[in-house]
Amino acid sequence: MNTLLPASSGVFEKAFEQALGERWEQLHEAVPLVVSAKEVPLPSFIPFLAWEFGLGMLTPYVPNLYELIYEGVRWFRLRGTYAGVEKGLSFINVTAALEPAWHGRAWWNSNQLRLSELPGSDTPALERIEGVTKLSLPFRSDFRRGVFGYDVQPVELDASPLDGAHVERESGVAYGTTTAIWSFGRTTELEHTLTEAEGTALGNWIVPPTSASLRWADMHFRWSTALLSWSANPAAQRRILMAQWFAGKDAYLRLRRGDGSVIGYRRCRIICGCSPSASGFYSHGGALYSPDESGQRVYIEARTDFGDAPREFAEMADIILSGTRAVGVPKGKLWLEAGELSGGVAIASKPIAVPLRETVRDQFKLMLRF
Incomplete structure (x- = not known):
């Protein structure tokens, strides 16, 4: 057996070394592990x-x-x-x-x-x-x-x-x-084409023209208020008239859970006719749009505030028009709880997957076509 003892060692030192001979062999095997312990450490280390x-x-x-x-x-x-x-x-x-x-x-x-x-x-x-x-x-x-x-x-x-x-x-x-404070935003973009059932319920439906002009029976407005270009074709005139109906209307974004129960309502901050524009105020689908009284589509936008229904998960969204606020609910209140708005006509019901959070203002953009 190899020894590290000096030649002057006594009997006791030599006997002690021989008694621990097997242990020295075990420690010898552990030397590489000690050397590499910091390079490939065990989880407990x-x-x-x-x-x-x-x-x-x-x-x-x-x-x-x-x-x-x-x-x-x-x-x-x-x-x-x-x-x-x-x-x-x-x-x-x-x-x-x-x-x-x-x-x-x-x-x-x-x-x-x-x-x-x-x-x-x-x-x-x-x-x-x-x-x-x-x-x-x-x-x-x-x-x-x-x-x-x-x-x-x-x-x-x-x-x-x-x-x-x-x-x-x-x-x-x-x-x-x-x-610290946290200011996060997230955007959800939706598109919808107004259906005949929705338009009829709103009182804003014009049958798609099949002739060279719109029918007088469908002209439910004063001619002096019609912002129509003389060169517009009947289909474009129809879209313009239906888009103009939304001007000045109160609308709410309704958020619902997967089982259909209502989370709450957020008042829409923008609802107006619009047209594509290279320097537009609104963006949707990568394109820019500007407000236009003669626009052929309607841009609707709502944005939740910090803390509106936190820790809820919205799976359905739609727009409520002509709803009635509950008694005592101020007209200027932007977020309405379930039960604070009743009636109205729901349009553009769309599936979404949005986890509402306390630190996030969720922006919902809807482009409504006709």
Whole structure:
């Protein structure tokens, strides 16, 4: 047996070494494992390695501790820089641009994240994003806000009577235990061609013309109010007349669950005739549209507010026209609960799959054709 004892060793030392001979063989086999323990660590070693590398502060926010062990040291070297924020967010598969506040703001040392995509959920994603960002920012910097899809900036009204008004606040809402505010937006686009049953129920149906002109029997309007081009063909005249009927009408977007029960109603903010335009105000399906009294289609838009029916899942959407508000419901109320609106005619019923969230304003766009 090989020995590491010096030649001057006594009988006791030699006997002790021989008694542990088998154990030395076992330890010899473990030497390679000790050497490679940090390169290919066992799952039970990961928390201890994170503590040894000084990464324990990130463990509450990073679910994949293996990636944290391999890349965490590089993050530590970049910590306190914008590159450190980018590296830290990569641990939780988030890509975002860090935007510092304008130097003239009172909170000049704050930053916001402009996310590249909407987080899949509010919990635990937002807590992780905030935690990693705060640990990665320079010491004097504060994380103020996260934004995607809906970003309303504050209006500067200093030294004016409106100083301190709500317009000086940026969009967003606090969520859970996070101290930052979150301003997210999501768009759902729908298309619908008005059916005869829907048009008849509304009192807005003109039989598609089969001759060179519309029938006088279908002219349910004053001729002086007809905004028709003399060169328009009968089919175009029909679409224009039916689109004009919607001008000034109150409409509500109704959101329903999969079983048909009503989640709530959101008042439509836009309902008007429109025409394609290269510099239009509205976008739908990749095209731009401008309001047009002689338009041949109707653009309808509604946008939920932060906190409208959070944690609900909308599976059906339609438009309610000529509905009646319940007694005591103010006319200006934008979100109506189930039961606060009755009657009316439902059109454009469409299946959707939209999880309503407290931090997301959902925009619904409907292009109605005839």
